[in-house]
Amino acid sequence: MEKYARVTSPNYTYLFNFESDFIHKKTLKWMEENWTSSFYYVGLYVFVIFGGRYWMQNRPKFELRTLLVAWNLMLATFSIMGACRTLPEFTHILTHHGLYHSICIPSFVEQDKVSGFWAWMFTLSKLPELGDTVFIVLRKQPLIFLHWYHHITVLLYSWLSYAETSASARWFMVMNYCVHSLMYSYYALKAMRYSPPKQLAMIITSLQITQMLVGCAISLWVRRLILRKTDCHITILNNSLALVMYFSYFVLFVKFFYYSYMSRNKTIKTNISAVNDVYALIKSKTM
Template identity: 65%
Template sequence: MLVKMQEYTQVTSPNYSFLFNFESDFIHEKSHEWMIDNWTWGFYYCGIYMILIFGGQFLMQNRPRFDLRGVLVIWNTMLATFSIVGASRMVPEFFHILTQHGIYHSVCVPSFIELDKVSGFWTFMFVLSKLPELGDTIFIVLRKQPLIFLHWYHHITVLLYSWFSYTEYSASARWFIVMNYCVHSIMYSYYALRAMGYRPPKQISMVITFLQLLQMVIGCAVNFWVLQLIQGGAKCHVTPLNIKLSIAMYFSYFMLFARFFYKAYLSGEKRTTKMPTGSDYPLSKSKVH
């Protein structure tokens, strides 16, 4: 069910200072049709991903680790740049909707996809980006660094949920995408600096992990509020199945991130686990030495 364009007659968009050609030429109907036809391919990609990372770990057991510092710098810089640009393009629409149309619209009306070409384009780019982000794990495997459950579990579930949600034009995704772009902007920039040999204060990694936790709390809160709106009879462009999947995903992330946060920063235990390479995954003491 798509919200018809005539329902957007009173909806306004922010005044962008400029538009890229690829933004103004974006046609959301085509991307939506493509995702409806192809989103289930995500399961195959995740299956290949699992085979590569665990098969790779097996093959690397008796081989020397790769350094890959130069490639790591390029990789994290590219992801940081992508996230910064995505955040800068979507945040204006997010705050415009909140201030001009209210919080109900922000979680229940998918105008950010169907009406606003800028946020519509960067929403589709966000969804697609979850596939190349699987490449984060390749660095962990080739550099023979610890690969914990949260890392690959997060990558798989985010890809599948994002692709599925795009087929439904889930309105609450406006919040999830903006939060993720913002956190990734900071996180991948941190990874890039570490890969370049800089040593930012260790408190920064704690702040990033806290922001990741906060992201999970807000994600759960948004879902519960949407559920209350629907139960109260409000019209909201989020399906019950999507809400259930999103709550399960965000709550599981919260538990795993909270456990790591406690062990890494509050328990007083000596941290020996190295920080993973460029992924939306808790930070620990060191990584890119």
């Protein structure tokens, strides 16, 4: 299992039984054999959301506020736990083994049971996260291309990356957990009818833009290493997909930030478009 030399792990204060019992070989084998089933889930997802939109056309919207609060609180708790359990390994590797190791050596799943378990949970979570769109459809809120494009690509990419044990996933996973911790907490407050300050929304968007920019930078650096034949445990296909995804997300979030917080001379049409984009962008799950 461990192609690379064993590295030191952070000194965890406590290990849960489900973490200490985690066996990467088993989950890797399952994902290698089943990751392509994600295409079937995507097909079902597209059928449900667009069929649901058609079904809801002449029906009153569902409020679902209590369920929405519970949903966001659940995802916020999950993200906070994921961030707390993966950040120690991430910072430990950066501090003791350097940037190259953090991007190119997949010890976070092959050698660290805690980080490995939460990498597995992160990958699987992209399937139930499709449920976000169900709330949009049933509450008759705007469903634009960006929202379902994002969910589809993140699910497919995450499952492929786990099957390939892509090393750069360490960065993508930790960034996602951290941003989602704040983002879902914000959604939960909004669902409970609290009114967080506008500055908090701006901070979340800025973090999302930063996440996409870092993703692009990592992908470009990895591509350079691959072209130079430097050992880096990432396939050229995986790296190309990551670069396309992160760049497209970066452009969309920059546009969102501009129209939401900076632009002052917008036409009525632009205002309507921006509102739709804002909702879909902020409800999208970034990788």
